[in-house]
Amino acid sequence: MLQSDLEKKMTLQPHQKAYVQRASFSREGATVYLGHLDLMTCFERAARRAELPILYSQGYNPRPMMVFALPLGVGIETRCDYLDVSLDRSYDPVLFTEKMNACLPEGLRIIRSKEIPEPKDSIMSIVTTATYRFEAPGIREAMEQAMGMETLIVTKISKGKEKQTDIRPLLLSLQKSEDEDPDSVEFYASAGSEKNVRPDLILSSLHTYCGMDRDVADNTRVIRTGLYAGNYPKIIPIDQAKIRKFEDFANN
Amino acid sequence: MKHYPAPLSRSDLMSVESPARYVGGEFNAIIKEDMMDEIEKTGKTSYVRFAFCFPDIYEIGMSNLALQILYHVLNDSDFVACERAFSPWFDMDKILREKNITLYSQETKTPLCDFDVLGFTLGYEMCYTNVLQMLDLGKIPFLAKDRGEDDPVICCGGPVTYNIEPMADFFDIVMMGEGEEMILEVCEKIREYKRSKGTDAPISRMQLLRNCDSIDGVYVPSLYEVSYHYGDDETADGRARGAKVVPADDSVKKTIRKRIITDLDSCSYPTAPVVSNLRVVHDRSYLEVFRGCIRGCRFCQAGFIYRPVREKSVDVLCEQGRLLEKNTGYDEMGLLSLATSDYTCFPELAENLLTTFEGHHTSLSLPSLRLDSFSLDLREKVQSTRKSGLTFAPEAGTQRLRDVINKNIKEEDIFSALRLAFMGGWSTVKLYFMLGLPTETDEDVLGIADLAKRIEKLYFDVGRETGQRMRRLDITVSTSLFIPKPFTPFQWEMQNAKEELMRKQRLLKDNMRSRNIHYAWHDFDSSVWEVVLARGDRRLSSVLLEGYQAGHYFDAWDDHFRLDEWVGILEKHGLTIEDFSREYSEEEILPWDHISVGVSKKFLLSERHKAHEEKTTPSCREHCSGCGAATFGVGECFAKRGED
Known part of the structure; x- marks a missing residue:
């Protein structure tokens, strides 16, 4: 078979109906140090070990159809991130959760899952806001100071070029806390494909503008505690967001 | 499974390339929790704690x-707890030194010096200095003679250990051959040793080593003495010609014969291997199909040291393949052996595995596959992805030289396979050759260019004949340099000097200019050093130590290898490259003559002579040539001899 014929054969396959498991997951321990691509591979392999009826992408290099709501950078823990896994049949979310958890490496866990109709909007496109928790000596005061600033200009390196950017508008608000622990703080920040702020840039601004020691900033424990859809402050957790169905979209 | 955090701060881990290398936590990794509880309560354990050390980075080791x-094998036993350790890359190496953190195991982050035994696997000579790095960072004395009762026992095994003399000063115990059974026998002795501590009759470290010497396949270098031969009066030039390794006393065995596994089907095989969280060099599962090789290419060390040929049965392989796929989740499985096509039931195995993987999006990777119509057809089936290149290893440019090296590949076969492949749409061909082979002339070198050009012509001929639309042709000619290795018929041969090799390389390059042909060559410097380590003797231990202490390690990484500096250190110790790259005489005693791999020296010598007469030797399957490996009483050739 010639290469061109092979290409045709591979691409001309009809769309198969997908049953999507929208699952929340946590990561801690050793897996915190994985980059996002490696993290995705870990989930793919776990789903394969669990022998779940996963759908694969078409084309030359078929991959299990899994979409993560927001990349998780190296060194960031999470208590509530999300992914969509496409299966070829309807599946009990409790069983899905159990099977995945038996096959995930230590530190990664599915918290809960629910089956949703195949969404028109990719899970990535609906994320607008994240909550983070920072833990380090004196972190609350530093963050409060940062919230009082008009601008927080940081240097961002993208595509090998240095770029100055103001991250202050992306820090939305501090979360209220009862004990006002000086060594931890939680806050809302813009997240997603349109506006996003990386936690390491926030920490570096705390060092530059709020007198935080470099070493303390670098050793701050960073935990993502939630991901939301909607316009801040009217936001809703990703797994409760309303879903525009693929079928409705396809019929229009 | 409990998580044992690395003894490093977040900022330290975040500052290195790939921090995931240093934190463990992989699927299928094993931690014996009962042992950890015991240690927590009493501060010690009755388990033999074994650190399996790989002297290169995590991605290669995994x-x-x-x-x-x-x-x-070790963790399946009820008295050993095995963990893994790897060489930390320079960035992490620096942090460990600056912060005085002892190199630790992946699983429980235990410092290496707290293990009972360290076992290094040595797959290539250039990793030697990384053994020293791991000992150093593991806070363990380098030299076996400097280690005391409280230090771990340092062992090694692997293909290059058949001449371990250059590293002999650093190891307490060397295991020759296949380790599945032997390693447990050694651990048993270490258990007795450990148990006896604090009793009325403690076993001394020296006694332990002697106890291990009684195990077949185990070599304890400190129980042997080396004498160097400087020739007779007429030939003496102050250079040693031969190194004789003999037992220090009569109670020590004279010859160490390698161990093999007689029945691979019943031997344990890891069907639930540790799956890295990080993408590694070969990111797939492995199914080992058989050991040994029927071919006998005269330059190839693997072809002799792994004899005799022993296959696993199709049923066992299919079951292991099924389990491997399920337990790892890898989407690719590699069939592993020295020559996959030589597996007797290869078509049946491939069909069976493909049926098992049906609909799973799991592909088979088939390295070292001979090209014929069957394998082309099979490739079409297994490759859901883009057509990758076709690979041939003629190794030499002329039939004469191919006869010398006993590479039984005929040009007609290459051309008929390529014709089929080109008609099937393949357009990428990789050709592997060696430069500097014994008896090589410029004609042989030019033969490589000629072969490449004739393949180029064939491609366009096929295009004309069939009227097919042809894609851009891409032929890659790759040359590596011949390195004489112990236990091959070429173990006595000289290695061309660097200047001569460079001349041959230029000659080839200048005569192979075409837009369709690319020439890729191998680094000279590391090949020059590799021959020193491969054929060296015990005098090199002090050279290696000095080089390591001067900051030379990760020598297997071309960017970090400095031949000129190594030569300087070698000369400081009164040695030269020529001492090891020269032609060894057939009369001299070789530094590895006290080791037996089954294949006799007499056979190797007769093969060498046949090489110089340009005569080939048939494969073990066609005819037994009496290499000596039948002494193990198993294997395909042995069974055949029984029939004759």
């Missing part, structure tokens, strides 16, 4: 089959 096999 692609190593020996590691996976022995990790599971």
